[in-house]
Amino acid sequence: MMSTAAAASPVKAVTRSRLFWPAVVLAVLLAANLAFTPDFFAVRLQGGHLYGSLIDILHFGAPLILVSLGMTLVIATGGIDLSVGSTVAISGALACLHISESTDPGSLATVLTAAGIALGTALLLGAVNGLLVAKVGVQPIIATLILMVAGRGVAQLITDGQIITVTSDPYKLIGGGYWLTMPFAILLSALVVLATVLLTRSTALGLLLESVGGNPVASRLVGIRAMRLVALVYVFSALCAALAGLMVSSNVSAADGNNAGLWIELDAILAVVLGGTSLNGGRFSIGGTVLGALIIQTLSTTVYTIGIPPETTLVFKAFVVIVVCLIQSPAFRAKLAARGARARRTARPHAAAPTTNREVGA
Amino acid sequence: MRQQPVLEVRGIRKEFPGVVALDGVDFRLFPGEVHALMGENGAGKSTLIKVLTGVHPSDGGEVVLAGERVRIAGPLQAQQAGISTVYQEVNLCPNLSVAENIFIGREPRRFGLIDWPAMRRRAAELVRELELDVDVSAPLNSYSIAVQQLVAIVRAVDVSAKVLILDEPTSSLDRDEVRQLFAVMRRLRDQGVAILFVSHFLDQVYEICDRMTVLRNGRLEGEYLTSELGQVELVSRMIGAELAGLDQLGGGKRRERTAPTGPAFLQADRLARRGAVEPYDLDIRPGEVIGLAGLLGSGRTEAARLLFGADQSDGGTLRIEGTVTALRSPRDAIARGIAFCSENRKTEGLVGELTVRENIVLALQAARGWTRPLSRTAQDAYALKWIRALDIRPGNPEALVRNLSGGNQQKVLLARWLITDPKLLILDEPTRGIDIGAKAEIQKLVANLAEEGMAVLFISAELEEVLRLSHRVGVLRDHRMVAQLDNDGGLTPERVMATIASGAHA
Structure with a gap:
């Protein structure tokens, strides 16, 4: 009896990997761009800075990667965080307000204080979300909807309905500057991704989160302090969003309470799902989420490079997302394979064995 | 009688990652028969059923x-x-009426609208045909699980009446309910329905089945007429060469026991929770096995949950190692050396999408907190040690626990708690729905753990099992502990049953 089918082929091990399909989709999207822009993969060094489409994708995708990272852990616990977009706006608004009101906007100390204010506030906002979900027991979608709606208003209150512009070189670095030839935003997001992987996988945090998301009742009976963990991931998600908010506002040197981070929560949820983490909670994949965020950013880039008219952009995106989701669904792939097999069978009708109605004694 | 089978499978094959669950299995089902599908846990019974019902596509065969x-x-x-x-678990909507449940998705319609009177009338007819006393307009959850199951059968038969598969239908039914179910099954059989019956209760199989198919390790062992295969032969066919385990269960010999004396590990004094269990007293000493007997729903689980902090008591006191303790959560109880294997393995025990290894270390890791992870080496060592000690199959620590059979899942759950080295182990129906071989192993394990000084609270609906293991038996009835009987050799299942029936010392 063959009892180790899994060990049979290394190819199968690769295709069964959770990251396989997201990676394939990303590769196909990138390759599609190559058809329209032959030098799409070209990266050149100019004045000590790296330039190229791939760099752009990483650069502009950095805020989404950060927001999706926090969203991944929230979704792993079976929750969802709709308030990240508003947190992005609030964080940018607070930081820009502090810098614009300071006497020395160009000093490092001012910028660090501004970032501190933004992150500190996010800590508070995340704690409120976490408290509502974990302690009060409000459904995550409702609990975070409160801040999603109210947060936009708060951001506009902070900016007084205006767009606050700042001129500060250290602040500009976060989202728009370069460091060691790379856009600083890429390095920062890579650092946070790495830290999150370490935080979840070299401690038991990942396992316990997956357990809470996979079976909350069993997790309580096994003695996991679920309340604390769940509250923690909402705080983490808010911090990630605040960092993204700094990046977004730094990149344009302005805080726009209305539009900063608008709908980014939906892109983040999509990135998590594309990355193979189930909305039901449980198993999560940070690598998958990063791939998912890059797929979405690549898609946005593609829309521009192949010159799709702006009014049909959303339809095009929706279409690609549907296709991507179908390709990633094992049930859909099985159906396709079955259909293919049937088509081959009907091509050779003699292959189908006739049924013999055996008579049997009973 | 020469007849053509209504359902026949040939050479069916099914693989899961790492496991061949079915390997060229043949199986026939004739109209108007009750056919038992027998085998140990992991033999492939559930997989075969899932292939037949289209839950899993087969990888070969026809x-x-x-x-x-x-x-x-x-x-x-x-x-x-x-x-x-x-x-086994009823897949209906408990908040809808019986009639709605029978016709959901295929409601009788008139002018495009649901014809409610016709639906109720037809539901009532169907229910009457099977001689059930059920008000079809009442919500389903106003009836017991047994009746809900019968409603599910009514629906299944009305949807399509050729083949009816009953997967462990009796595991949560009491004696009378089983009798009622069997009456319905006989009626359906006489109408020509082919019934496939899966159960771990051998007596029930012999009572109701005409023929049986035995599987072992994913392969067909044989097809037999029930009248031609004795129980002992059947068991030996199910477990194959491992006949050695048989004398432990066949004879039902009780261990020689002297009840441990000394200070109690846990003392419950008028412990109670409104609506769940009336005030009860209970002492458990190290090395002692206390059985809890009573009908399903008599409050056994509820009583045990208070000792684990899964529910909080609202009356009485609990002493652990002499100190009065209020358990506010399972975490409190675990910190004091108490472990609890729930009767609902899937919903309250395992995390299905995690691996065997992860499930085994979960309780220990939870106690350490997320900042003090067990190293991967330590996790592997724990997992491999207990996979070997309890013979968990498949023996792959990275297999997803939801792909394991019921008995093996139960062993994973046991391993999870045993690595926390508990002083009191609460086992709620640890042998329900698992096969005879695994059952014997678990019973032996419990006896050994007690001999090594662990206190055990053993809850089971099977009186023989409770009496075989326990030093003392607490009897519950209608959420009240009505008696505690010393199991000193003179205690018989009949006497426990009489106590349950009369509600007082027999």
């Missing part, structure tokens, strides 16, 4: 239904082809 080769692509196609299934 299914012939009423003389025609069919491909069952999903549960809906299976139903349309005439194969209906009633699972």
Whole structure:
């Protein structure tokens, strides 16, 4: 009896990997761009800075990667965080307000204080979300909807309905500057991704989160302090969003309470799902989420490079997302394979064995 | 009688990652028979049923239904082809009425609207045909699980009446309810329905079945007439060469026991929770096995949950090692050395999408907190040690626990708590729905743990099992502990039953 089918082929091990399909989709999207822009993969060094489409994708995708990272852990616990977009706006608004009101906007100390204010506030906002979900027991979608709606208003209150512009070189670095030839935003997001992987996988945090998301009742009976963990991931998600908010506002040197981070929560949820983490909670994949965020950013880039008219952009995106989701669904792939097999069978009708109605004694 | 089978499968094969669950299995089902599918846990019974009902696509072989080769692509196609299934857990909507549950998805319509009177009338007819006393307009959850199951059968038979598959239908029924179910099964059989019956209760199989198919390790062992195969032979066919384990269960010999004396590990004094269990007293000493007996729903689980902090008591006191303790959560109880294996393995025990290894270390890791992870080496060592010690199959620590059979899942759950080195182990129905071999192993394990000084609270609906293991038996009835009987050799199942029935010392 063959009892180790899994060990049979290394190819199968690769295709069964959770990251396989997201990676394939990303590769196909990138390759599609190559058809329209032959030098799409070209990266050149100019004045000590790296330039190229791939760099752009990483650069502009950095805020989404950060927001999706926090969203991944929230979704792993079976929750969802709709308030990240508003947190992005609030964080940018607070930081820009502090810098614009300071006497020395160009000093490092001012910028660090501004970032501190933004992150500190996010800590508070995340704690409120976490408290509502974990302690009060409000459904995550409702609990975070409160801040999603109210947060936009708060951001506009902070900016007084205006767009606050700042001129500060250290602040500009976060989202728009370069460091060691790379856009600083890429390095920062890579650092946070790495830290999150370490935080979840070299401690038991990942396992316990997956357990809470996979079976909350069993997790309580096994003695996991679920309340604390769940509250923690909402705080983490808010911090990630605040960092993204700094990046977004730094990149344009302005805080726009209305539009900063608008709908980014939906892109983040999509990135998590594309990355193979189930909305039901449980198993999560940070690598998958990063791939998912890059797929979405690549898609946005593609829309521009192949010159799709702006009014049909959303339809095009929706279409690609549907296709991507179908390709990633094992049930859909099985159906396709079955259909293919049937088509081959009907091509050779003699292959189908006739049924013999055996008579049997009973 | 020469007859053509209504359902026949040939050479069916099914693989899961790392496991071959079915390997060339043949199986036939004739109209108007009750056919038992027998085998140990992991033998492939559930997988075969899932292939027949289209839950899993098969990887090879063919299914012939009423003389025609069919491909069952999903549960809906299976139903349309005439194969209906009633699972162990009832898959109905408890908040809808009985009639709605019977007709959900195929409501009788008039002018495009649901014809409620017709639905109720037809539901009432169906229910009457099977001689059930059920008000079809009452919500389903106003009836016991047993009646809900019968409603599920009524629905299944009305949807498609050729083949009815009953997967462990009796595991949560009491004696009278089983009798009622069997009456319905006989009536359906006489109407020509082919019934496939899966159960771990050998007596029930011999009472109701005409023929049986035995599987072992994913392969066909043979097909037999019930009248031609004795129980001992059947068991030996199910477990194959491992006959050695048989004398432990066949004889039902009780261990020589002297009840441990000394200070109690846990003392419950008038412990109670409104609506769940009336005030009760209970002492458990190290090395002692206390059995809890009583009908389903008599409050056994509720009583145990108070000792684990899963529910909080609202009356009485609990002393652990002499100190008065209020358990506010399972975490409190675990910190004091108490472990609890829930009767609902899937919903309250395991995390299905995690691996065997992860499930085994979960309780220990939870106690350490997330900042103090167990190293991967330590996790592997724990997992491998207990996979070997409890013979968990498949023996792959990275297999997903939801792909394991019930008995093996139960062992994973046991391993999870044993590595926390508990002083009191609470086992709620640890042998329900698992096969005879695993049952004997678990019983032996419990006895050994007690000998090594662990206190055990053993809850089971099977009196023989409770009496075989326990030093003392607490009897519950209607959420009240009515008696505690010393199991000093003179205690018989009959006497426990009489106590349950009379509600007082017999």
